[in-house]
Amino acid sequence: MKKKTFYIKTLGCKVNQVESAFLIEELEKYGFKLTSEQEAQIYILNSCTVTHKAEAETKKIIKRWKNKFSPELIILAGCYSQVYYKEIYEWAKKNNINNLLILGQEDKFRITEILNTSFNLKEPVIKVTPIQEFTSCYPIILKRFYGHARAFVKVQDGCDQFCSYCIVPYTRGSPRSLPISLVLKQIDFYIRQGYKEIVLTGIHLGKWGKDLKPAQKFSELLLAIEDYLKTYDETFNLRLSSLEVKEIDEEFLAYAKESxxxxxHFHIPLQSGSNKILKLMNRHYTQEEYLETLEKLxxxxxxxxxxxxxxxGFPEETEEDFLETCKVVKNSPLNWLHIFPFSPRPGTKxxxxxxxxxxxxIHERINILRKIIEEKRxxxxxxxxGKIRKVILEKYDENKQAWKGLSENYINVLLKNITSETKFKGKIVKxxxxxxxxxxxxxxxLDN
Structure with missing residues (x-):
């Protein structure tokens, strides 16, 4: 088959971004060429299904591609296609999108193999492996993290928490971990490419190691990375994408103190400040436990x-429940929020x-909460x-005539007293x- 040009768009989480970077590397390795949206022959959408809004966005993008670009092939991969492939197939047929290839989570990693057999489609094609067959974390080892100044490492996949609102266990399967040796191999590749910040990510990061034989603790992974980074006489950042409150135990605190x-920068999902709602959500902690852990950090x-x-707006959330959430936000160290309206996911409790x-x-409550967190931020x-912090340079903004950077403590920064030379991208400066x-x-x- 003559190799084609392709364009890829990613919706959703950091894990999806890593997996999209893998698809880019795989396709380029086999002669496909990454290009702009306007010039592509193959269009790939790595999807999300955490909310109804993400699903609607997926359909909107696919329709726009079909109508505006007349692509030779559209590939829908990821969470949405893993669960709703039958509905997507019917929707595509109804909308005359017959050149749609629907790939599940694990199937997308075989994209080059599948493209050799599925190209000139006369009707939508489904290739989705059931989640029950997901037995290990697919070993993604990237040579580079396309388009990013900070390097994400996917160390874990899957979740078995089954929060009552969440569809992720049905789209990602049970927890599966990447062995320490492969995590360090990925970090080594990144460091040799000049990356200075490593971001550990996973579907449920704190579950890392529980499925390995023998089982390992997340703190063991962190200490192994710490020891590896110490072999270089350089400045590095290690950032964690998200941890559940009960995973921040005494071992983690001891590690964090000495690291x-x-x-x-700590992202610790709260979801609600009401103990009643937390129980309905199947979150396994109380408001009091959450606040106590945050205070320790x-x-x-x-x-x-x-x-x-x-x-x-979770079901049964009264005004009193919502005010409990507001109280937790006001009276805790929280200074950054990602606020979602409740989105009912089919098949969840x-x-x-x-x-x-x-x-x-729901809209009124979101506005109230947003005002509280904006003031705190x-x-x-x-x-x-007046403080001095480490900042990683991410992108030079021609309009602002300044570098955009991210501080160690997750503040967006503009820097004007440094030239626009590309050699500064990805560097850490004081x-x-x-x-x-x-x-x-x-x-x-203060230095460069």
């Missing part, structure tokens, strides 16, 4: 960004729960003015924060 590389890292996910909250009330940024400008801090580079 030379772990950055002060705050004592070690008072300058950290503490982030959380919150679902607003929450979908069938009574007492759904009207959309207008503003105060946090204000408290950082920066003094001078003033606040909207959601950014303006910084001055």
């Amino acid at each position: 030379k590389f772990l950055v002060p 705050y004592k070690l890292f008072p300058h950290a960004t503490f982030g959380a996910d919150i679902i607003v 929450a979908e069938k729960m009574p007492d759904k909250i009207p959309a207008n009330i 503003k105060e946090f940024l204000k408290s950082e003015i 920066v003094k924060f001078i003033k606040q400008e909207n959601s950014y801090l303006i910084g001055e580079v």
Whole structure:
């Protein structure tokens, strides 16, 4: 088959971004050429299904590609296609999108093999392996992380938590871990490419190691990475994408306190501040336990960004329940939030729960919570003015005539006293924060 040009778009989480980077490398290795959306022959969408909005966006993108570009082939991969492949097939037939190849989670890793047999389609084709057959974490080892200044490492896949609102266990299967040797191999590749920040990511990161034989603790992985990075006499950042509150135990706190590389940025999903709602969500912790853990971290890292996910409008959420969430946000170190409206996912327990909250009330509550966190974030940024932090340079913004960077404690930074040379991309520099400008801090580079 004559090799084609392709374009790829990614929806959803950091794990999807890593997997899309793998697809790019695989296709390029076999002679396919990555190109712009306007010039591609093959269009690939790596999908998300965490919310109804993500599914609607998927259909919108596919329709636009079909109508605007007349592609030779459209490939839909990822979470949405893993669970809803039958519905997608019927939708594609109804909309005359007959050149659609539907790939499941594991099947997308065989993309080059599948393309050799599935190309000139007369009707949509489904290639989806059931999640029950997912027995190991597919070993993604990237030579580079396309388009990024910070390098993501997928160390784990799957989740068996079965929160009552969440479809992820049905799209990703049970927890599966990448062995330490392969994690270090990936980090080694990245460091040799010049990356200075490593971001560990997974579907449920704290579950790493539980499925290995013998089982290992997440802290063992962190200590192995720490020891490896120490073999270089260089500055590195190690960032964790997300940890559940019960995974931040005394072992983790001891590691965090002594780590030379772990950055002060902790994303710890909350979902609700109401114990009643947390129980309905099957979250396995209380408001009090959450606050206690955050306080322990705050004592070690008072300058950290503490982030959380919150679902607003979960079934049976009363005004009192919502005010409990507001109270937790106000009275805790939290200074960054990702706020979701409740989105019922087919097949989950929450979908069938009574007492759904009207959309207008959900919208009002989101606005209230957003104002609270915006004020807290503003105060946090204000408290950082005059401080000196490590900042990784990500992208030069021609319009602002400044480098955009991310501080060790997860602050968006603009730097104007450094040239636009591309050699600075991905470098870590010491920066003094001078003033606040909207959601950014303006910084001055102290070394380069």
